[in-house]
Amino acid sequence: MPPTYADTDLAHARALRERGLVDTAALRLLRELCTGIGARPAGSPADAQAQAWARTALGQLGLESVRAEDFALRIWQRGPAAARLLASDISRTLTIAALGNSVATAVGGIDAEVAWYPDLAALRAEPTEPGRSRAHGRIVFIDQRTERTRDGRGYGTAVGARINGPVEAARRGALALAIRSIGTSGAGGTSGTSGTSGTSGTSGTGSTSGASGTGDTAGALTTTAPVAHTGATRYDLSVPRIPAFAVSVPDADFIAAEQAAGRPLRLQLSLDARSGVDARSANVIAEWRGTDLAHEVVLIGAHLDSWDVGQGAQDNGAGVAIVSAAAGVIAAAGRRARRTIRVVLFGNEENGFDGALDYGNRHKDEPHQLVAESDFGAGRLYAFASRVAPAALPLTAQIAEVLAPLGIAQAEGSGRNAGSPGPDAALLMRRHRWPALALAQDGSRYFDVHHTADDTLDRLDPHALPQNVAAWAAMAWLTAQAPLSFGPPAL
Numbered sequence: 001m002p003p004t005y006a007d008t009d010l011a012h013a014r015a016l017r018e019r020g021l022v023d024t025a026a027l028r029l030l031r032e033l034c035t036g037i038g039a040r041p042a043g044s045p046a047d048a049q050a051q052a053w054a055r056t057a058l059g060q061l062g063l064e065s066v067r068a069e070d071f072a073l074r075i076w077q078r079g080p081a082a083a084r085l086l087a088s089d090i091s092r093t094l095t096i097a098a099l100g101n102s103v104a105t106a107v108g109g110i111d112a113e114v115a116w117y118p119d120l121a122a123l124r125a126e127p128t129e130p131g132r133s134r135a136h137g138r139i140v141f142i143d144q145r146t147e148r149t150r151d152g153r154g155y156g157t158a159v160g161a162r163i164n165g166p167v168e169a170a171r172r173g174a175l176a177l178a179i180r181s182i183g184t185s186g187a188g189g190t191s192g193t194s195g196t197s198g199t200s201g202t203s204g205t206g207s208t209s210g211a212s213g214t215g216d217t218a219g220a221l222t223t224t225a226p227v228a229h230t231g232a233t234r235y236d237l238s239v240p241r242i243p244a245f246a247v248s249v250p251d252a253d254f255i256a257a258e259q260a261a262g263r264p265l266r267l268q269l270s271l272d273a274r275s276g277v278d279a280r281s282a283n284v285i286a287e288w289r290g291t292d293l294a295h296e297v298v299l300i301g302a303h304l305d306s307w308d309v310g311q312g313a314q315d316n317g318a319g320v321a322i323v324s325a326a327a328g329v330i331a332a333a334g335r336r337a338r339r340t341i342r343v344v345l346f347g348n349e350e351n352g353f354d355g356a357l358d359y360g361n362r363h364k365d366e367p368h369q370l371v372a373e374s375d376f377g378a379g380r381l382y383a384f385a386s387r388v389a390p391a392a393l394p395l396t397a398q399i400a401e402v403l404a405p406l407g408i409a410q411a412e413g414s415g416r417n418a419g420s421p422g423p424d425a426a427l428l429m430r431r432h433r434w435p436a437l438a439l440a441q442d443g444s445r446y447f448d449v450h451h452t453a454d455d456t457l458d459r460l461d462p463h464a465l466p467q468n469v470a471a472w473a474a475m476a477w478l479t480a481q482a483p484l485s486f487g488p489p490a491l
């Protein structure tokens, strides 16, 4: 007979769940972080302030061994940036955001024709020999659209344009790279979970058909000014580093319409930024000590850093608030589990994963029963999935039963192994073969604000925070109390 949880353990988890549902700490923490500190890019003074705030907050929640584990890193710093589109008789100032790690333009900026591509695959389809691509001597514009989805698939499919665009453009002689923002702000539409059965990168599907506007921009939540979505990009030592930036979705729609009308386009760009600046950041850690297996760790995490725009409310203040409040609920209830529950608020998830890497290096010899992270905004949880040893699946099925009254279903394929446990947790899971659990949030609206100046507290719907706290508290405690190891996962 497979091992199962004792009835008293399940009852305690249900009690934690009910306490979580009336939690008010998460919203309080989120408010303090967003309005008291705001944007907190790793290595900045605001990042240090956020670490100090988190240590105080975690201590006040009754957690133990509160500390910061600091590390050195190199950071990128944004400077002013401006772009203007010139098309026959039009001159239009664009709303743009430099991509993280972008190099600056040379003095005087760049003034060049635009080479438009519907997506990254279309650019990749052109030869790299000098002068054989339309990109050569031009500013490449990749018009990759982000589909609105509940589970983030639309982002996953589109984000390659942001990450790999500069290298692919530079390989073909481009002077700079522009992309349609990888996000859905200003894009309208509320399409649900339907999808174009997403295999990315297969060119020739012409997925976005006639480029110009789809006419459904009304009705979206967005009533604010257009925003551009930032986010990390990367370079390759073998090709020149060219400036890279995103334009707002309405501006991208305008460019697409001009392109479709056959009008030649020029862009004037000036962009300032600094790379490789020496700095320090830290992971902030707090624990609720275990009993007979206290040396084993149940890690529930989020990332404390944010991009330098907005307030980092959904990315990832919400996650910080949820996992901290969940640990607070566990501590307030008083009963210890067998293993130690450890809250880890990672540093620099956004631009290098330095925090996750540092954590893995320091703690690689400690047995981990779980790595899991809340990093998908503030939406309702709807699914639960596991990356655990097959022998542990009967236990995760029991956890799923405790979560079910919250409207959380076992993800399709559970019983097998599925789901993403969050970016830092996924890195640790892969590197260290630590087991993981994933709680999936509704992200239908997440990419309206993700990595933009609109990621602020006033744009966040706080109603689902208690449901998240309830699930994280019950899930973490049961994982810590389990009668057997969850690892190593079947990856």
Ligand SMILES: [Zn+2]
Pocket: 303, 315, 316, 349, 375
């Ligand atoms: Zn995040």
